[in-house]
Amino acid sequence: MGLGECLIGAAEARNLSRVVQHGALFRYYGPGAAPSLGYVSRLERAVAAFHRQKYAVAVSSGTAALEVALGALGVGPGDEVILPVWSWVSCFTAIVRLGARPVLAEIDDSLSLDPAEIDRLVTPATRGVLVVHYQGVAADLDALLARTRRHGLWLLEDCAESLGATYHGRPVGSFGRIATYSFQQRKVVTTGEGGMVVTADPRLYERAVRMADVGLYRDEHRAVKTPTEVSFSGSNYRMNEMAGAVGCAQFARxxxxxxxxxxxxxxxxxxxxxxxxxxxxxxxxxxxxxxxxxxxxxxxxxxxxxxxxxxxxxxxxxxxxxxxYCQYAREYCQSGATASAGFSPFAGLQPWPAPGYREQDFxxxxxxxxxxxxxxxxxxxxxxxxxxxxxxxxxxxxxxx
Ligand SMILES: Cc1ncc(COP(=O)(O)O)c(C=O)c1O
CATH class of the missing domain: 3.90.1150.10 (Aspartate Aminotransferase, domain 1)
Structure with missing residues (x-):
């Protein structure tokens, strides 16, 4: 059983029932445009404060969080992002969905990305490194940050499996440019489906909000940070109030x-x-x-x-x-296919699977x-x-x- 999952109890039920009685299941308003109870916003504030970071954006899953974070960073076609070969599905697929190329790296005996791999895999197209804090343990952040700084790359921390883990006394997710979390059923804290993006960077915050909320930037966000960025074609990755209500109760645990x-x-x-x-x-x-x-x-x-x-x-x-398990063993990696046949970050790497995407490469x-x-x-x-x-x-x- 998941960690948060087996602690679900009276507090979650109480919050959930308040939301249902109030009638606003949507984050921003309910019947007659009355405001919601604001559980999603409370969860954002709690997660940001826990990380001693200024900004948090609640989203609908950890996968959504990765796509939002990568979108906020401006990742797109022609870019490469280094990630561990031993990582969850969405670490790879989120990069592909943004049009960029995932570049797979070996892990070391910490079961996270081997920092030396950054020196081996970096190219002029590399934009950043996605590190996974695997199963409750912070990766070797000193060594990773030393290399990302040396190469002028950003670090995206995927903390989906490690909410609450610390490194030198600071929570994971407060070291890189941006961090992501999952609140899926089996995670440390669960809302069934849900996620969070955390950052100290005001520009990334605004872009993450726009990416997650169809390009919009509502009054609630204006109160946090004055908008300076143009609207762009985002998507709908919003968290709903029911998830927020459960999340607040779970986070307290x-x-x-x-x-x-x-x-x-x-x-x-x-x-x-x-x-x-x-x-x-x-x-x-x-x-x-x-x-x-x-x-x-x-x-x-x-x-x-x-x-x-x-x-x-x-x-x-x-x-x-x-x-x-290893990305090279997943079907989408073996096929190298993308949703649109017209564009693939793997075009030019033929025959497929190319070196760097096969078992023998790791x-x-x-x-x-x-x-x-x-x-x-x-x-x-x-x-x-x-x-x-x-x-x-x-x-x-x-x-x-
Ligand atoms: C490291 C990592 N990243 C991202 C995700 C995706 O989270 P979700 O299932 O909420 O989309 C997971 C979930 O298992 C994960 O373990």
């Missing part, structure tokens, strides 16, 4: 949930202890991770599979909280993900549950390694 998850992770890892042949995922800032999906590496793929099989036979699932990533095992912990787990998971893993590893 975030800090206690993180404290609990970290206690669980510590109990589980204490129980597993250290064993020759067992390596944990590298955490660039060990004080900042969320702890809900701890990853370890075993010496071989066969041993990783066997550990999962044995743990499952004892009632412990080691299936991760995410459906992430030996470092393949060597890591083939040997890895996830240890997922739930927001409703007790310390005894976490200890039990750790004990099962240790016992099985003692006979396996």
């Amino acid at each position: 975030l800090r206690p949930m993180i404290r609990h998850l970290r206690r669980l992770r510590a109990a589980m890892q204490r129980e597993v202890g250290s064993l020759a042949g067992l390596t944990w995922r590298r955490i660039p800032d060990a004080r900042g991770d969320l702890g809900f999906d701890s990853y370890c590496f075993l010496p071989t793929h066969a041993q990783a599979l066997e550990l999962k099989r044995r743990a499952l036979a004892r009632g412990v699932s080691l299936a991760p909280h995410t459906g992430t 030996p470092q990533t393949n060597a890591l993900v083939g040997r890895m095992v996830s240890v997922p912990l739930g927001a409703k787990f007790s310390l005894a549950d976490a200890t039990h998971v750790g004990r099962v893993i240790r016992e099985e590893l003692l006979s396996l390694l």
Whole structure:
């Protein structure tokens, strides 16, 4: 189960029922043009304040958030964006939908983009880097920012899986030019479907609002920032009040949930202890991770599979909280097709799949993900549950390694 999902309760129901009784399901107005209760705006303010950033724009999904952020940055045909090959569907597809070319990079033992890849992959067409803070852990931001600055690129932080994780004491999403979040059912905080774009840049904020709201810039946004940008052809990625109402209740649960998850992770890892042949995922800032999906590496793929099989036979699932796998293995990447046959960022890269989009181009990533095992912990787990998971893993590893 997702983290926020299993905490849905009375507060979410209360907020939702207020919205329904009031009748304004749309963010901006309801019956007779009466104003809504303003839950979406409250959620924006709460998320911005949490990140100590000035601006947040609520949207309809994490995928929408990526398209809005890329649109705000002005990404388009002829541009290249570097992203990790080990990442969610929309990290790739959002770039393609804006007309730009996704350039796939290896991950390292932190399971996020290997910063050295930026030096290898940068070209005159590169505009920026999309980093994914994978499963509750901040990527190696010092190393990434050093390289993006050196090459004059922006950094877009995809925090869909890591709301609340910190790096050097600051929340992820407050380091790059712009950041995105998802509130999909399985995320840390959920509204069923939903997302957020966060930035400190007033121009990007205005462009993100216009991108998400059919080019409009309403009074509510004028009160936040005086408009200076021209309207352009945006889309409708707005969040509705029902999602906002649930989001406000969920967001209030975030800090206690993180404290609990970290206690669980510590109990589980204490129980597993250290064993020759067992390596944990590298955490660039060990004080900042969320702890809900701890990853370890075993010496071989066969041993990783066997550990999962044995743990499952004892009632412990080691299936991760995410459906992430390598982009080159996805159908849209294998076809290289775009919605419009008339335009493709992959035109000129024939025959397809071209180098950079094939399994054999990612030996470092393949060597890591083939040997890895996830240890997922739930927001409703007790310390005894976490200890039990750790004990099962240790016992099985003692006979396996
Ligand atoms: C890293 C990452 N980016 C983007 C998304 C897309 O979010 P959504 O499902 O809300 O569109 C996800 C969702 O799984 C994700 O994990």
